[in-house]
Amino acid sequence: AQKITQTQPGMFVQEKEAVTLDCTYDTSDPSYGLFWYKQPSSGEMIFLIYQGSYDQQNATEGRYSLNFQKARKSANLVISASQLGDSAMYFCLLLHMDTGRRALTFGSGTRLQVQP
Amino acid sequence: DAGVIQSPRHEVTEMGQEVTLRCKPISGHNSLFWYRQTMMRGLELLIYFNNNVPIDDSGMPEDRFSAKMPNASFSTLKIQPSEPRDSAVYFCASSLSGTLQETQYFGPGTRLLVL
Numbered sequence: 001a002q003k004i005t006q007t008q009p010g011m012f013v014q015e016k017e018a019v020t021l022d023c024t025y026d027t028s029d030p031s032y033g034l035f036w037y038k039q040p041s042s043g044e045m046i047f048l049i050y051q052g053s054y055d056q057q058n059a060t061e062g063r064y065s066l067n068f069q070k071a072r073k074s075a076n077l078v079i080s081a082s083q084l085g086d087s088a089m090y091f092c093l094l095l096h097m098d099t100g101r102r103a104l105t106f107g108s109g110t111r112l113q114v115q116p
Numbered sequence: 117d118a119g120v121i122q123s124p125r126h127e128v129t130e131m132g133q134e135v136t137l138r139c140k141p142i143s144g145h146n147s148l149f150w151y152r153q154t155m156m157r158g159l160e161l162l163i164y165f166n167n168n169v170p171i172d173d174s175g176m177p178e179d180r181f182s183a184k185m186p187n188a189s190f191s192t193l194k195i196q197p198s199e200p201r202d203s204a205v206y207f208c209a210s211s212l213s214g215t216l217q218e219t220q221y222f223g224p225g226t227r228l229l230v231l
Contacts, residue, residue: 037222045207046222091159108158109158
């Protein structure tokens with residue numbers, strides 16, 4: 001069975017420091033994708049970054065980077081220079097094929113609080 | 117680009133009433149997804165469409181839920197009759213095509229409260 005695990009229900013970080021949000025996954029599919037989404041208190045889901053299983057390099061988008069370790073099946077999100085506006089819920093998602101159909105599996109989320 | 121548009125943003129209704137949630141995907145996107153988010157279950161994929169055709173509705177909780185996509189720019193999720201346990205935030209998302217490894221863009225969500 002495909003699954004995705006976020007072991008940190010909550011994290012605190014000081015403003016301007018870097019923080020790593022953990023995500024591990026388990027899939028037997030050779031081709032898959034990993035996403036990180038941010039959900040602020042307003043409820044909207046905001047796409048942050050994507051990593052494909054065949055991508056040679058770790059994905060980066062501005063202050064966001066994905067530490068992709070394929071052998072360990074981990075896809076941790078690194079936020080550099082945290083800002084107060086980064087306080088939100090963060091979800092890791094696994095996109096894969098399941099009996100010919102595309103399937104999305106969600107992690108349980110990590111709530112990040114950035115402190116001044 | 118206006119992004120994915122959902123309406124209403126908030127809905128309060130009484131148990132037994134019919135509820136219809138609406139979604140307009142990003143223009144040019146061929147895949148549309150309906151999700152439900154609750155504290156207990158987190159994010160759940162309910163159903164998704166590709167080129168207006170329902171591809172997988174295995175996530176729809178029961179027969180009280182139905183979804184349609186009559187054209188490429190509009191979809192509805194209907195709950196009839198509604199129950200208090202349906203209270204949740206319902207998200208609609210769209211993506212460019214039905215291929216693997218693709219970004220989905222979420223709408224702002226509809227907060228549903230069934231009394």
